[in-house]
Each structure stands twice: as structure tokens, then as C-alpha cells.
Amino acid sequence: MIHEMVWTILIMSIIMIVLFGRLFMKNKKDIEGTGLLALLMRISGQYNKSQIIQLTKKNNDVIKMLLKDSSVINKGVGMEYLLAMPGWTPVINSESVDGNVHKLLKKLIISITKSININNNSFDMIFKKNLKQLLSKNEMKFDSHVCTKVIIASFFQILFEESIFDLKHNNYLNDLFQFVEFMRKCIIAKGYNNINYKKECITKGMNIIRNNTKMNDIINKFEQENQHLFVDNDMLKESIIFSAIFQPFIISPGINFSDIYGPMFKRIYDDNKIINEIIQNVNNNKIKYINGLLFETLRLYHPFPLIERDIEKNIYNNNKITFKKNTHIFIPIGSYFNKNNSTEKELEFNPNNWMDSKNEINKKYKWMTFMIGQRRCIGDRIAIKVNQIILKSLFKKFNSKENVKKYIIPFEGNTISGRLNDENNPFIFLIIRLAKMLWKGIKYRFGYKTFNL
Numbered sequence: 397m398i399h400e401m402v403w404t405i406l407i408m409s410i411i412m413i414v415l416f417g418r419l420f421m422k423n424k425k426d427i428e429g430t431g432l433l434a435l436l437m438r439i440s441g442q443y444n445k446s447q448i449i450q451l452t453k454k455n456n457d458v459i460k461m462l463l464k465d466s467s468v469i470n471k472g473v474g475m476e477y478l479l480a481m482p483g484w485t486p487v488i489n490s491e492s493v494d495g496n497v498h499k500l501l502k503k504l505i506i507s508i509t510k511s512i513n514i515n516n517n518s519f520d521m522i523f524k525k526n527l528k529q530l531l532s533k534n535e536m537k538f539d540s541h542v543c544t545k546v547i548i549a550s551f552f553q554i555l556f557e558e559s560i561f562d563l564k565h566n567n568y569l570n571d572l573f574q575f576v577e578f579m580r581k582c583i584i585a586k587g588y589n590n591i592n593y594k595k596e597c598i599t600k601g602m603n604i605i606r607n608n609t610k611m612n613d614i615i616n617k618f619e620q621e622n623q624h625l626f627v628d629n630d631m632l633k634e635s636i637i638f639s640a641i642f643q644p645f646i647i648s649p650g651i652n653f654s655d656i657y658g659p660m661f662k663r664i665y666d667d668n669k670i671i672n673e674i675i676q677n678v679n680n681n682k683i684k685y686i687n688g689l690l691f692e693t694l695r696l697y698h699p700f701p702l703i704e705r706d707i708e709k710n711i712y713n714n715n716k717i718t719f720k721k722n723t724h725i726f727i728p729i730g731s732y733f734n735k736n737n738s739t740e741k742e743l744e745f746n747p748n749n750w751m752d753s754k755n756e757i758n759k760k761y762k763w764m765t766f767m768i769g770q771r772r773c774i775g776d777r778i779a780i781k782v783n784q785i786i787l788k789s790l791f792k793k794f795n796s797k798e799n800v801k802k803y804i805i806p807f808e809g810n811t812i813s814g815r816l817n818d819e820n821n822p823f824i825f826l827i828i829r830l831a832k833m834l835w836k837g838i839k840y841r842f843g844y845k846t847f848n849l
């Protein structure tokens with residue numbers, strides 16, 4: 397009862413703040429973003445920046461120009477910092493940090509990426525074999541859990557050159573799955589941030605890394621090159637090593653793929669002609685079309701709710717200042733398209749948009765699939781390849797409308813999607829969700845230090 401009263405008061409307060417905040421912000425010249433997120437940014441401590449700007453779809457061309465600018469590199473202190481980073485801690489998400497920690501992580505991730513050959517036949521085989529094995533254990537149903545496990549098991553095998561199903565790994569797949577699902581809850585502030593449990597998982601992961609010849613070679617080289625930065629800072633070194641391997645290759649894709657396939661398949665079900673079109677294109681090995689399925693889902697249902705950047709130098713367009721220095725921008729790409737700001741054509745789910753590079757949608761919105769500029773995704777080629785293997789295998793196996801609907805159900809079991817634009821989610825639920833996230837984010841933030849070099 398008390399619990400419910402506290403929530404009601406909190407939610408009512410947020411609604412009041414939003415309503416008054418909108419009025420208040422309209423009169424303030426220095427704040428251009430008047431949406432709910434801009435307001436939360438204000439409340440959440442972005443006072444040090446003179447401007448907070450929320451950029452939406454109508455600023456599309458400006459956003460592209462801005463992200464491509466070579467001076468735009470930092471994410472700054474914003475929603476990601478306040479909400480997601482405490483959820484990740486002590487894992488460091490390369491997407492959320494700036495400065496030397498980011499440079500180091502990126503360097504190590506790039507060396508690992510270089511050791512992976514996506515064109516090698518064995519890359520395909522690993523995903524296909526694991527998919528087959530996990531489907532057979534789940535009555536052939538490709539639900540959210542199978543999706544996440546295929547990703548975890550296959551990346552594990554690619555990184556460590558050992559199957560996670562080897563007896564010596566002692567059911568490690570289930571442990572990792574539990575850890576990924578736990579991280580998913582923490583990141584979107586839907587779970588209790590049990591730091592001791594995370595530390596146990598990290599210790600186990602570090603043992604696997606240290607006992608693996610391939611990973612050890614890459615890490616030893618990295619340690620030697622950066623020794624001077626880690627003097628008396630073993631904890632940071634261990635965090636960076638664990639994070640560079642488990643965050644981009646296991647945890648994030650484990651979460652993202654099922655968050656992407658959920659809405660993708662809901663849209664496919666809604667459209668009677670599309671399943672036949674997909675089966676036909678898969679049978680004809682039309683890779684561009686399969687990529688189109690992924691890009692179209694990222695355009696309409698991006699799993700990243702929000703993209704942020706700090707503007708540290710004035711940015712000019714046609715000799716006029718477009719963005720003043722000392723500005724924090726955020727772009728809610730997870731809900732970039734909606735009924736109020738988009739045409740019917742833009743809301744249509746059509747993988748054919750991506751078959752031709754001159755197509756209007758392709759030209760305008762390709763940037764938002766894996767971003768552009770200095771902080772763009774460095775695993776896009778890997779992600780695109782993995783998507784091709786999984787979708788091709790699934791549609792070849794379930795080669796009719798009935799079988800697709802019966803067996804490919806990636807939204808089942810995914811109760812904790814990080815996306816904020818789930819269909820049928822009324823605005824009030826979005827506010828409650830953000831209020832809960834903000835509250836938990838603030839609580840977590842007091843508990844943990846972030847990493848600095």
C-alpha cells in the first residue's frame with residue numbers, strides 16, 4: 397500500500413514537472429529540446445552545459461552533418477551516463493565512456509575484431525551448428541532465449557576457439573545466459589544491481605580468458621603496450637580486459653539480437669505478402685534483401701533508445717554557427733519514427749528500400765542503423781554477417797507461412813526489452829518507465845564510482 401502511494405506521488409510529480417517544465421522551457425532560449433527527455437536531462441544534472449538539444453527526425457540532415465564532424469567524439473554526462481552506466485558497472489560499456497578509457501577499450505576491441513574472419517566458412521558453420529543444436533533442445537522453437545543463447549554460444553566459440561558445449565565448460569552457457577539477462581535488467585534499471593553477483597561472473601569470465609591461448613596472446617600484447625597506464629591500477633586493467641571481450645561480443649549482442657528480432661517478426665506476421673517475399677529472396681540468396689530486413693528494423697525499431705554527444709567546439713554550416721560549443725545533444729533514435737512525425741510511406745516496413753542505394757529511405761536513414769562518425773559501431777560487419785546466417789538458416793528451415801508463424805517467435809520470453817517505443821505502450825507507461833529508470837539510476841549512481849584515467 398505504502399509502496400503504491402510512493403509510486404503514485406512520484407508519477408504525479410513527474411507529470412506535473414513535465415507539464416510545467418514544457419511551459420517553463422518554451423520561454424527559455426537556451427533550451428531547444430522541449431520534450432520529456434530534454435526535461436529529464438535538466439533534472440538529472442546537466443546544469444553545466446549551456447544548451448541541451450533534443451534532435452528529432454525533422455533535423456535529420458543536420459544530425460548527419462553533426463555526427464560526421466571530426467570534433468564530435470564525446471558522449472558526455474547525460475542520460476546514458478546517469479542511467480545505463482551504473483547498470484553496467486563494473487563492466488565498462490565502450491559505447492558509454494569517453495577519454496582514455498574509451499581509447500584503450502576501442503584499441504583492444506579492434507585487435508580482437510581483426511582476429512575474427514567473418515568470410516571464413518567456419519564462422520558460418522559455428523552459428524549454424526549452434527542454432528541447430530539449441531533449436532532441437534527447444535522443440536524447434538526460435539524464441540528469445542534460443543536467440544540469445546545462439547549468439548552467446550557462437551561468439552564464445554569464435555573468440556575462444558572452443559565450444560561452450562564442451563564438458564570442461566560445465567554448463568557455462570546457462571551461467572552466461574543468466575548473466576546476460578541479469579545485465580539486461582540492470583541496464584534498463586528493471587532489476588536489483590547485485591554487484592557481488594556481477595563480480596563472481598567477471599571472475600569466472602577472467603579465468604576463461606586467462607586460460608585461453610588465443611585471447612591471452614592478444615591481451616599480453618595489449619598489456620605490454622599500455623603498461624605505463626596501468627601502474628597501480630590492476631582493477632581498471634582487469635575491467636578493461638573483461639569488458640572488451642564480454643561487452644561487445646557477448647552481452648550487448650546477446651541483448652540486441654532478440655530486441656531486434658522481436659519487432660522484426662511482429663511486422664512480418666502483420667504483412668501477409670512479406671513472408672512469401674522473404675522466403676523467395678532467401679531461396680535466391682539475395683543478401684541485399686536479408687540486410688534490408690535488418691536495416692528496416694533498425695530504422696523503425698532501433699534497440700538503442702538514445703544517442704548522445706557533447707559538442708565541444710562551435711560547429712558551422714554554410715558559415716553560420718549551427719551548434720554552439722558546450723552543448724549536449726541527444727537523439728532518441730529508438731522512437732525516431734512515429735505516427736505524428738512520419739508519412740505512411742516512412743512507417744511502412746519494406747526491406748526493398750535497401751535494395752537500391754539511391755532509394756530515398758536508404759539515402760536519408762542509413763546513418764542511423766550503425767551510426768556514422770567517430771563513435772560509429774565497429775562491429776557492424778560482424779553484426780550484418782551474423783544476421784545473414786541466422787535469418788537464412790531460419791527461413792530455409794521454416795519454409796512456409798505457417799511454419800514461420802509457428803516456429804520463429806523471438807518476442808516470446810523477452811519480457812525486458814530495452815526499447816522505449818514498444819507498440820501499444822501508452823504515453824503514461826513511458827513516463828512510469830522513465831521515472832523508475834531515473835529513480836534507480838540515481839540510487840545506483842550514489843553507490844558506484846565510474847572509471848577514470
Ligand code: HEM
Binds near residue numbers: 656700703776779
Ligand atoms: C545488431 C547488433 C548491433 C547493433 C544494432 C549495433 C549498433 C551500434 C550503434 C548504433 C553504435 C553507436 C552508438 C553511438 O553512436 O552512440 C554502436 C557502437 C559500438 N558497437 Fe555496435 N552494434 C551491434 C553489434 C556490435 C558487435 C557484434 C560489436 C563487436 C565488435 C559491436 C561493437 C561496438 C562498439 C565497440 C561500439 C562503440 C564504438 C565507440 O563508441 O567508439 N557492435 N553499435
